[in-house]
Amino acid sequence: MAEAAPRPPEGRAETSGATVRTSGATIQTSGATIQLENLTKRYPGNPAPAVDCVNMDIKAGELVVFVGPSGCGKTTTMKMINRLIEPTSGRIRIDGEDVTGIDPVRLRRKIGYAIQASGLFPHMTVAQNIALVPRMTGWSKRRIAERVEEMLDLVGLDPGEFQGRYPRQLSGGQQQRVGVARALAADPPVLLMDEPFGAVDPITRDHLQDELIRLQHELHKTIVFVTHDFDEAIKLGDRIAVLRERSHIAQFDTPEAILTNPADDFVSGFVGAGAALKRLNLTRVRDVGVVDFPTATIDDPLQTIFERLRAGTTNEVLLLDRHHRPYKWLRRGDLMRAKGSLVRAGTLVHDTVTRDATLRDALEAVLIDNAGRVPVTGRRGRYEGVVDMETLMNSVHELLEEDRLDAVEHQHLLEEQRAQQVLEEQEGTTDAPEELA
Amino acid sequence: MRPPSPSPEQLGPPEAEEAEDGAAPVPAPRPRRRVTWQKLTVLPAFLLALLLATWLWFRGADLDSIARNSIADGNVWLRLRQHVVLTVVSTFFVLVIAIPLGILLTRRRVRPAAPAVIAVANVGQATPAIGLLALLVIWLGIGMRAALVGMVVYAVLPVLANTIAGLRAIDPTLVEAARGIGMSAVGVLRRVELPLAVPLILAGVRTALVLNVGTATLAYFGGGGGLGDLIASGITNQRMPVLVLGSVLTVALALLVDWLASLAELLLRPRGLGAS
Numbered sequence: 105m106a107e108a109a110p111r112p113p114e115g116r117a118e119t120s121g122a123t124v125r126t127s128g129a130t131i132q133t134s135g136a137t138i139q140l141e142n143l144t145k146r147y148p149g150n151p152a153p154a155v156d157c158v159n160m161d162i163k164a165g166e167l168v169v170f171v172g173p174s175g176c177g178k179t180t181t182m183k184m185i186n187r188l189i190e191p192t193s194g195r196i197r198i199d200g201e202d203v204t205g206i207d208p209v210r211l212r213r214k215i216g217y218a219i220q221a222s223g224l225f226p227h228m229t230v231a232q233n234i235a236l237v238p239r240m241t242g243w244s245k246r247r248i249a250e251r252v253e254e255m256l257d258l259v260g261l262d263p264g265e266f267q268g269r270y271p272r273q274l275s276g277g278q279q280q281r282v283g284v285a286r287a288l289a290a291d292p293p294v295l296l297m298d299e300p301f302g303a304v305d306p307i308t309r310d311h312l313q314d315e316l317i318r319l320q321h322e323l324h325k326t327i328v329f330v331t332h333d334f335d336e337a338i339k340l341g342d343r344i345a346v347l348r349e350r351s352h353i354a355q356f357d358t359p360e361a362i363l364t365n366p367a368d369d370f371v372s373g374f375v376g377a378g379a380a381l382k383r384l385n386l387t388r389v390r391d392v393g394v395v396d397f398p399t400a401t402i403d404d405p406l407q408t409i410f411e412r413l414r415a416g417t418t419n420e421v422l423l424l425d426r427h428h429r430p431y432k433w434l435r436r437g438d439l440m441r442a443k444g445s446l447v448r449a450g451t452l453v454h455d456t457v458t459r460d461a462t463l464r465d466a467l468e469a470v471l472i473d474n475a476g477r478v479p480v481t482g483r484r485g486r487y488e489g490v491v492d493m494e495t496l497m498n499s500v501h502e503l504l505e506e507d508r509l510d511a512v513e514h515q516h517l518l519e520e521q522r523a524q525q526v527l528e529e530q531e532g533t534t535d536a537p538e539e540l541a
Numbered sequence: 542m543r544p545p546s547p548s549p550e551q552l553g554p555p556e557a558e559e560a561e562d563g564a565a566p567v568p569a570p571r572p573r574r575r576v577t578w579q580k581l582t583v584l585p586a587f588l589l590a591l592l593l594a595t596w597l598w599f600r601g602a603d604l605d606s607i608a609r610n611s612i613a614d615g616n617v618w619l620r621l622r623q624h625v626v627l628t629v630v631s632t633f634f635v636l637v638i639a640i641p642l643g644i645l646l647t648r649r650r651v652r653p654a655a656p657a658v659i660a661v662a663n664v665g666q667a668t669p670a671i672g673l674l675a676l677l678v679i680w681l682g683i684g685m686r687a688a689l690v691g692m693v694v695y696a697v698l699p700v701l702a703n704t705i706a707g708l709r710a711i712d713p714t715l716v717e718a719a720r721g722i723g724m725s726a727v728g729v730l731r732r733v734e735l736p737l738a739v740p741l742i743l744a745g746v747r748t749a750l751v752l753n754v755g756t757a758t759l760a761y762f763g764g765g766g767g768l769g770d771l772i773a774s775g776i777t778n779q780r781m782p783v784l785v786l787g788s789v790l791t792v793a794l795a796l797l798v799d800w801l802a803s804l805a806e807l808l809l810r811p812r813g814l815g816a817s
Contacts, residue, residue, distance in 0.1 A: 209723055
C-alpha cells in the first residue's frame with residue numbers, strides 16, 4: 105500500500121518552493137503561535153455557553169489535536185480561530201497579533217482551512233480549486249500555475265494527470281488530498297483541519313495520516329486538528345487537548361503523558377482500554393535497541409556453523425543469505441536430520457520488521473512467531489538484530505516508567521509555571537504568553 | 542489522452558478507482574460533447590416538416606375573401622414578430638425581477654420574508670391569465686404594455702421558486718468552506734452559489750419561456766397583438782385554415798423556444814456537475 109503512493113522526489117517541493125518565493129511577495133513558511141484567551145461562545149436563547157472560557161497556548165509549528173466526544177464544542181472552538189463563528193467574548197492572538205477585531209475575510213486568507221469530505225467545489229477543476237486563495241490574494245497567473253503543480257506534487261498527486269479533473273472524478277482519498285493542497289496553497293502559517301479524514305475508509309485514512317505527518321515534517325505549520333478519534337489524535341498530535349462538554353480542557357499534553365498519566369476519569373475514559381498497547385504505537389523499534397543473535401551465512405563452511413551452534417547459548421543460529429538478509433532459523437538437531445544439507449535444514453524466516461516499525465507491529469510479529477522472536481532488518485533487508493518477547497517486555501516497562509516520571513515532572517513544571525505566572529500577575533509585570541512561549 | 546468518447550452519457554461517475562493515489566489506470570478527463578447530433582437535429586427536422594405540411598395544406602385550402610383578408614398584407618409575419626417580441630421582452634423582465642429577488646430572499650437577513658413573497662408570486666400564477674389581463678387592461682389601458690405586465694406577473698413564479706430552490710439546495714458545508722478559505726460574501730455568491738444553482742435556475746427560465754409563448758396568445762384580448770390575433774379571427778369568423786395556421790405557428794414557436802432553452806441548459810450548465 106505504502107509503496108503504491110507516488111511520492112514526490114525528495115527535495116523537489118523545496119526547490120520549486122524556493123523559486124516561487126523569489127518571484128513574489130514575502131511568504132512566511134513556518135507556523136505562527138496561536139493564543140486563545142478566555143474564548144467564549146454563547147448562543148442566544150441558551151443560558152449555558154457552547155464554549156466556556158477556553159485558554160490555550162499553541163506553539164509555532166506545533167500540531168495540536170482537539171479531541172472529545174461529539175457536541176463538546178471542539179469544532180466551535182476551532183471555527184472561532186478563523187472566526188467562521190464569532191466569539192462572544194475573549195481574544196484570539198495569532199503570532200501575537202490580536203485578530204479578534206480584524207476583517208474576517210483578510211484573516212481567513214492567512215489561515216488554511218480543510219474540512220471533512222474535502223469541501224471541494226464541484227464546478228471547478230482541481231487546479232481551479234487549489235488556485236482559489238492565491239487568486240484572491242492577487243498572485244500572478246504564472247506563479248499560481250507553478251504553485252498548483254507544486255501543491256499537487258506535495259500531496260502526492262501527479263499534476264499532469266489531476267489538474268484538469270473535476271472533484272467527482274476523484275476518489276475520496278484523492279479529494280481529501282486536494283482539499284489539503286487547497287488549504288496550503290497560499291502558504292498560510294496556520295492550518296485548521298476539521299475532521300478532514302472522517303469520511304474516508306480506514307486504509308485510506310491511515311495513509312492520509314502518514315502523509316500529513318510527512319507534510320508537517322517538511323512544512324512546520326501550526327496545525328489545529330479536530331477529531332473525535334482518539335487513536336488519530338495519538339498518531340498525529342504533538343500535543344492533544346482532550347475536551348469535555350463546553351470545550352473545557354480536561355487535559356492538554358503530549359500523547360505519551362495523556363496515555364500514561366490521564367488527568368482524571370474523563371480522560372482515562374476517553375483514552376479507553378489498552379493505553380499500554382496504544383503507547384506501543386508511539387515508539388519505534390529503533391528506539392528500544394535490538395539484541396544480537398548468533399548468525400552464520402550460507403557461504404560459511406558447515407564446520408563453522410556447527411561450532412557456532414555449539415558455542416551459542418540459544419542452541420540456534422540465524423542463517424543469512426549472500427546479501428546478509430535473514431534466511432533461515434537453524435536449530436542444533438536440524439543439520440543432523442537434513443543429513444548435512446543446508447538447503448533442506450531449518451525453518452524459513454517468514455517475518456521481519458524494519459527499524460522504523462512501531463513496537464506494536466513488532467509485538468504482533470513476535471506473538472505470531474512460534475519461538476517468540478523476529479529479525480530486525482535495516483537498509484535493503486540486511487540483518488541488524490533480533491527482537492524477542494523479553495526485550496519488548498523490558499523496553500515497554502521502561503518506557504511506561506519513564507513516561508510516568510516525565511509526566512510527574514511535567515506536572516510539577518506546569519504547577520511551578522502557573523505559580524510563577526500568578527506571582528507575576530500579582531506584581532503587575534505580566535506578559536504571560538511570552539513567558540510561556 | 543483517449544479519443545473522444547462517442548457517447549457523453551457514459552460520463553457518469555468515474556469507475557470507482559479506489560486504488561488510492563492514481564496507481565490504477567484512471568479515465569483521463571475526456572473532452573466531452575454534451576450536445577449530441579440527435580439533440581441538434583431531431584426537433585428542428587420535426588418542426589420543419591410540420592410547417593411544410595401546414596403550408597402545403599394551407600395552399601391547397603379553399604380560402605374565401607374573409608380568410609384571405611385576415612392573412613393579407615403580411616399579417617401573419619407581423620403577428621409572429623409581435624409574438625416573439627412579447628415573449629422575449631416579458632422573459633427579460635421576468636429574469637431581471639425574479640433572479641435578483643430569489644438571491645435576495647436566500648440571504649440570511651431576508652430569508653424570513655421568503656414565504657410571503659412566494660405566496661404573492663403564487664397568487665400571480667394562480668390567477669387565470671385572461672382575468673389578470675382584463676384587470677390590467679382596465680388599469681393600464683389597451684396595448685402591449687398591459688399584456689407584457691400580465692405575462693411577467695404570470696411567469697415570475699417558476700424562475701423565482703427555482704432560483705430559491707437552487708440556492709437552497711447547495712450543501713451548506715460548501716458555502717462554509719468557501720467562507721472558511723477567505724471568500725467575501727459577494728465572492729461566495731458569484732463563484733460558488735450561483736454557478737451551482739445554474740442548472741435549477743435555467744430549468745425555471747425554460748419553464749417561464751414556454752409559459753410566455755403560451756400566454757402571449759392571450760395578449761390579443763388586451764390589444765397586444767401576437768399570434769392570438771390569427772387564432773381569434775379564425776374562431777370568430779369560423780375560418781378553419783386561419784385558426785389552424787395561428788395554432789400551428791404558436792405550437793411550433795413554443796417547441797422551438799423550448800428546444801433553444803434546452804440547448805442553453807446543456808451549454809451553460811457548469812462542467813463538473815455531472816452529466817444530466
